[in-house]
Amino acid sequence: MSLGDENGYGSGSGRTDDGYSTIGGTRQTRTRLPDGEGGDGYGTPRRPARSSRSLVTVVGVVVLLIAAIALANMGGGDKDGSGDGPGNGGNKAGAAPTAATGTKPVTGKNGSIPSGFAHDEQGAQSAASNFAVALGSVGMFNADTRRSIVQATHDPAVVDGLLAAMTKAYSPGFLENVGLNEDGTTPSGLTFVSRTIPVGTKVIEQSSDTATVEVWCTGLVGMAGQGSTKPVTATWFTISEKLKWVGGDWRIESSSQTEGPTPVNGDNRASTADEIAGAVEGYGGFTYAR
Template identity: 55%
Template sequence: MSLGDERETSGGYGGTGQTRTRLPDSGGGDGYGGTRRGGRSSSRSLVTVVGVVVVLIAAIAFANRGGDDASTKTGSTDKPATSPTAATGKTPVKSGFAHDSQGAQSAAANYSVALGSAEMFNADRRHAIVNAVYAPDVASARQSDLDKAYSSEQFLTNIGLNKDGSAPSGQTFVSRIIPVGTKATSANASTATVEVWYTSLFGLSGNGSTNPVSESWYTTTYQLKWIGNDWKVTDFQQKDGPVPVGRDQTASTADDMTKAIEEYGGFTYAR
């Protein structure tokens, strides 16, 4: 599955049911203009647009960690990459996903991170992600659909980006997926169905942003198939929620949000 990684299978089929993700905590904050930000406080139009992006979810975390033959240690102290929204750290495992239920859940969680990242707005990275994540018989069609979506001038304008997909001067584009949990509803030696519950951060950070960074909650169900010693996506469905009740916290200022995005790199491995 990885872009150049060798595989490592583990055992037979065990480990069904819910699993946990290993994700460090990230800070809270206070507001764009001092207003409170609820769990889904962005405009309905933006949520709809974000849905278009996330609905195509199934490949970014993978591209982020692809091609790195670094050690298997997870405690990397590498500084964040130049791009504020890029994942950081060395690849924690040299092999791919295990040929069992847990491996399928790991694949689905990481595909979610990949497909929801800002790298999907770069054609070359998007193509690499799609080819790494999707089954060969659906990758071409999916890539065509994604190219149309991410190159649409109207789409880019609606989310506040320039026609070339870049952020306006003085602003930072944020698009990240944070898996909260996974559940395998079915799994055997050749196929698996995995649900990934996650929250997403999406928007433009910076003074004057018309689409400030907001959070949304979704669950995506992936149909996976074991192909070429790896789990590949054949189809998926997305739905809203479950959405938790928002705490009484003040949203961060634009400057604080931008600083956090620049200082806290994204993850290359979700679980």
């Protein structure tokens, strides 16, 4: 939920991404001119801007949003958040540094998903980050693993309704549209990629047993391999999760998603489909801790 897009559900030429860096050790400054006025200053026409995301990128993001809207429509409005909990009794939290705190990640697991987060602000941020990763993963495109992920990340009171909404969202037509077979399996010779990578978190509101956390993410989504017509692309988005302390751990009560903030694309050379497939299969994910 790739979590990056997205980095290439985002993320060489050997040149730094800094537009004001030196080039080739000559200490020359590269100057970008508007289109039609000399390209990049070295006689090379300026590379045209990408017109839009591919369809697979858009629908990959939309699925999570559909699920979030469905869950939000089920009700269960905001609570007052009274009490003397770790988050100052419902007051909005101030900005937090982006650096990690140094506290060790959780060691527990609920299936394949980290569990046992601390009952405090830091624990809520860690939980929100790991939940975003799980909900943006390849497992969401298979009915059985999707059920396990939703049960492990959400308040039991909302699981059944959310799963029903997701069954409609992940229809055979949708799965075929993103390049999968109608049953959610990947065509032979290809690698389906869907990863969400948290970039940072921010607590919007915190009380003793509830927290609203925003997770800024980049993600990867698409199909890697020879002959793929839906290449892996990058996305940037922010997930807002309302968490509730249930059964001794944080769980999602409701969520929503917005686009961005999105940085300017760098000048990195796009890797081949085989390189992307090899990276996805060779590099594992992380347990995220604030």
